[in-house]
Amino acid sequence: MPQRMQTPWTSFAIDHTAWQAIAENVLPSYLNTCRWFAGKARQQAGFQIDTVHSLTGPYYLLIVVVSYLDGEPERYLLPLAFVTSQTQLNDVPEKGMLTEATFGTDSGWLIDAIYDEGFRNTLFKHLLANQVEGAITFQKGKGLIASDTVTSRVLPVDSSNSALVFNEMYFMKLYRKLFGQTNPEVEMVAFLTETGGFEAIPAYAGSFTWHQPGEQDVTLGMMQRMVANDKDSWAMTGDYLNDFLYAVPNRVFMVKEDVFEKVALLGQRTAEMHLALYSKTDDPAFQSEPFTDEYRTFLAGRFTDLLERRYDLLVNNYGRLDEQAQRLAWVFMEAKEMIDDFVADFKTRELGSCRTRIHGDYHLGQVLATQHDYVIIDFEGEPESTIAERKIKHSPLKDVAGMIRSYHYAVSAKLFNASETEGIDPDKLQVVSDRWYKLIRDTYLDAYLGTFGSPHPMFYDNGEINYLLLIYLLEKAVYELGYEISYRPTWVKIPLKGIVDVIREIEKLQPGGTHRQMASAPLHLV
Ligand SMILES: Nc1ncnc2c1ncn2[C@@H]1O[C@H](COP(=O)(O)OP(=O)(O)O)[C@@H](O)[C@H]1O
Numbered sequence: 001m002p003q004r005m006q007t008p009w010t011s012f013a014i015d016h017t018a019w020q021a022i023a024e025n026v027l028p029s030y031l032n033t034c035r036w037f038a039g040k041a042r043q044q045a046g047f048q049i050d051t052v053h054s055l056t057g058p059y060y061l062l063i064v065v066v067s068y069l070d071g072e073p074e075r076y077l078l079p080l081a082f083v084t085s086q087t088q089l090n091d092v093p094e095k096g097m098l099t100e101a102t103f104g105t106d107s108g109w110l111i112d113a114i115y116d117e118g119f120r121n122t123l124f125k126h127l128l129a130n131q132v133e134g135a136i137t138f139q140k141g142k143g144l145i146a147s148d149t150v151t152s153r154v155l156p157v158d159s160s161n162s163a164l165v166f167n168e169m170y171f172m173k174l175y176r177k178l179f180g181q182t183n184p185e186v187e188m189v190a191f192l193t194e195t196g197g198f199e200a201i202p203a204y205a206g207s208f209t210w211h212q213p214g215e216q217d218v219t220l221g222m223m224q225r226m227v228a229n230d231k232d233s234w235a236m237t238g239d240y241l242n243d244f245l246y247a248v249p250n251r252v253f254m255v256k257e258d259v260f261e262k263v264a265l266l267g268q269r270t271a272e273m274h275l276a277l278y279s280k281t282d283d284p285a286f287q288s289e290p291f292t293d294e295y296r297t298f299l300a301g302r303f304t305d306l307l308e309r310r311y312d313l314l315v316n317n318y319g320r321l322d323e324q325a326q327r328l329a330w331v332f333m334e335a336k337e338m339i340d341d342f343v344a345d346f347k348t349r350e351l352g353s354c355r356t357r358i359h360g361d362y363h364l365g366q367v368l369a370t371q372h373d374y375v376i377i378d379f380e381g382e383p384e385s386t387i388a389e390r391k392i393k394h395s396p397l398k399d400v401a402g403m404i405r406s407y408h409y410a411v412s413a414k415l416f417n418a419s420e421t422e423g424i425d426p427d428k429l430q431v432v433s434d435r436w437y438k439l440i441r442d443t444y445l446d447a448y449l450g451t452f453g454s455p456h457p458m459f460y461d462n463g464e465i466n467y468l469l470l471i472y473l474l475e476k477a478v479y480e481l482g483y484e485i486s487y488r489p490t491w492v493k494i495p496l497k498g499i500v501d502v503i504r505e506i507e508k509l510q511p512g513g514t515h516r517q518m519a520s521a522p523l524h525l526v
């Protein structure tokens with residue numbers, strides 16, 4: 001329904017009647033069509049425009065508060081532009097159009113301002129100039145080079161944020177869901193580039209924040225150098241696997257040598273990222289720390305909660321699983337007591353390794369493959385965690401476990417979901433998939449640990465490395481079990497197999513198991 005406002009567009013920042021009309025009549029239906037709006041599955045109670053920031057144009061940055069019948073409200077960033085020319089409107093995709101509107105005597109459309117070239121260019125110019133406009137502060141990073149001209153476009157990625165490209169040289173992420181703190185991604189990227197000297201991430205080119213007296217600054221956007229990439233490593237690993245897939249039905253087992261070289265290079269880059277995060281610094285947010293009682297209690301508590309939720313979910317969805325997944329689910333359910341003991345043991349176990357800031361959401365989709373190397377992206381941390389949790393220091397082996405799980409996913413997804421393997425006995429498929437995965441995993445781990453060198457204060461000894469990897473692999477696979485039951489039920493067997501692999505390892509540590517103490521040399525987990 002077209003919206004009619006008495007005042008002109010230039011007065012929008014102070015026209016609370018117009019805010020209310022938009023909040024009530026337009027935002028509920030519009031936000032529910034946006035990919036970046038995370039509240040679609042919750043029971044929504046109300047939409048409110050909390051704050052409006054003006055930017056030269058005028059354009060407006062709206063801070064929208066969405067409340068729900070249960071749980072905490074959320075805040076979202078929605079940049080608005082008012083477009084009166086049909087030519088300009090032709091460039092706006094439907095998903096960017098909020099409503100037809102009249103402001104004073106002008107008629108046109110309200111649109112998401114990312115689709116307005118003038119708005120995008122204002123952001124870029126403000127970054128170049130370290131501009132402060134009202135409560136919004138723009139800060140230029142070292143990677144941003146002065147430029148008199150600017151071209152820009154919206155990158156067609158559908159994700160939880162919006163992506164803009166400037167001069168085909170810079171990639172800007174506009175955060176949509178806002179947290180009452182600096183986004184950890186900004187701190188991480190700035191630290192890695194400016195203190196850690198780590199080169200396998202896109203250089204930091206700047207960010208802009210909302211400043212409120214007495215509160216922490218809220219990050220609204222961050223810019224990095226753009227990476228010319230062929231694809232992400234998830235897609236690339238899928239390509240390697242094609243060769244392997246064709247080989248399986250013919251009973252030929254072969255993997256090209258350069259696959260291992262690429263995997264080893266990622267192991268090396270991962271270790272270099274972690275070494276950079278271990279750099280000496282006066283900033284307490286990045287100083288390494290020992291394993292403390294507080295951390296062990298936090299991790300064990302979070303893990304216990306997660307396990308309870310996952311067991312419930314599995315019991316409620318058991319009937320929807322296929323036969324192979326049901327068999328794996330039984331092993332998981334029967335091992336409940338043993339897993340509980342394993343997690344409880346973590347609470348009191350003395351550990352001599354270190355904890356640092358880590359990537360936090362590390363998987364193959366977060367690594368861009370350039371022609372001969374890799375670039376690591378998306379340092380926002382786990383999407384389900386609070387910002388405070390995302391800043392907690394862990395052993396970097398948590399990232400390593402994330403990547404190992406991802407390789408397991410890549411091979412399993414290919415083998416179970418490809419037409420090339422239809423008709424092959426699933427148990428046989430499991431054997432070949434395990435074989436490929438183990439070779440890849442060991443190659444990645446060897447390159448990772450080799451880059452650290454031994455001994456290194458990050459890791460106390462090999463026994464502790466194995467133990468921590470088991471904990472983090474189990475935690476990740478248990479997390480994934482919930483993700484798959486909710487989003488991709490046919491993939492549930494992948495995390496379940498990951499869980500069962502760890503269970504088999506834990507069994508070996510039990511009295512009467514094959515090895516009662518952690519091995520101190522090999523790193524071959526399964
Ligand atoms: N610096 C960059 N250069 C080029 N493309 C990038 C860059 N950073 C991210 N991308 C692309 O944008 C996508 C989304 O980026 P990501 O940081 O993962 O955002 P989100 O947190 O919204 O998932 C990536 O999968 C990648 O294709």
Ligand SMILES: O=P(O)(O)O[C@H]1O[C@H](CO)[C@@H](O[C@H]2O[C@H](CO)[C@@H](O)[C@H](O)[C@H]2O)[C@H](O)[C@H]1O
Nearest residue numbers: 234361363364365383402405406407409480483
């Ligand atoms: O990248 P996101 O932050 O959105 O992470 C979520 O979705 C991921 C899937 O897109 C999911 O990752 C899991 O599947 C991947 C393959 O699709 C695999 O590479 C990962 O190892 C596996 O965890 C992630 O768990 C979820 O949080």
